[in-house]
Amino acid sequence: MYTWIxxxxxxYHDIQKTKTIVYIILSLLVIISCFSIASISLMTISKKTRDIAILRSMGANNLMIQLIFLCYGLRSIFIGTFIGLSLSVIIISHYKKIMFFLEKQFKGNILLDNIYYNHFFLLQINLLDVINIFISTIIIGIITNWYPAYYASKINPSNILKEY
Structure with missing residues (x-):
């Protein structure tokens, strides 16, 4: 008995190589996104050093400052995740209509007929996948925003307030 493999x-090996390459590229995209989020958070902290110094002089401890900046970062992570997942679900659920509209606008088939078969594309929304993506994005967001929050908690208020 012989199998397809x-x-x-x-x-089969070409498909496996393609899956590996796509996985590596998506992993690199996630890493680049994490660095972008961390740099945006660090820029925000550098603009808020005076406010951090005032909070520290009022008695805020390291944990409170870390929580403030973690919540600030998570707010943008939640908004971005919600928008991204919503758009993805809408696009997947209306895939056929979008392809019909694009083919009508560009007067031809967008995808190559000999490689991609539009009527055989199986795009399904799995609730478990959506939940996994949401949870993993939040976890990555917490990990990415932890260093800038830690950096903000180590700011010395006396040095900052002397400058002003």
Missing amino acids: NNYQSI
């Missing part, structure tokens, strides 16, 4: 082993 035995009969078309070279195609």
Whole structure:
């Protein structure tokens, strides 16, 4: 008894290589996004050093300042995740209409007929996948925003307030 993998082993290996390359590229995209989020948070903290110094002089401890900036960062993570997941669900659920509209506008098939078959595209929304993406994005956001929040908690108020 032969399986599909035995009969078309070279195609199977090509598919596996393609999946690996796509996984690596998506992982690099996530890493670049994390650095972008961290740099935006650090820029925000550098603009808010005077406010941090005032909070520290009023008695705020390191944990409170970390929580303030973690909540600030998570707010943008929640908004971005909600917008991204909402748009993804809308696009996937209306895929056929979008493809029909684009083909009508560009007067031809957007996807190559010999590679992609529009009527065989199986796009499904799985609630478990949406939940996993949401949870993993929040976890990555917490990890990414932790360093800038830690940096904000280590700011010395006496040095900052002397400058003003």
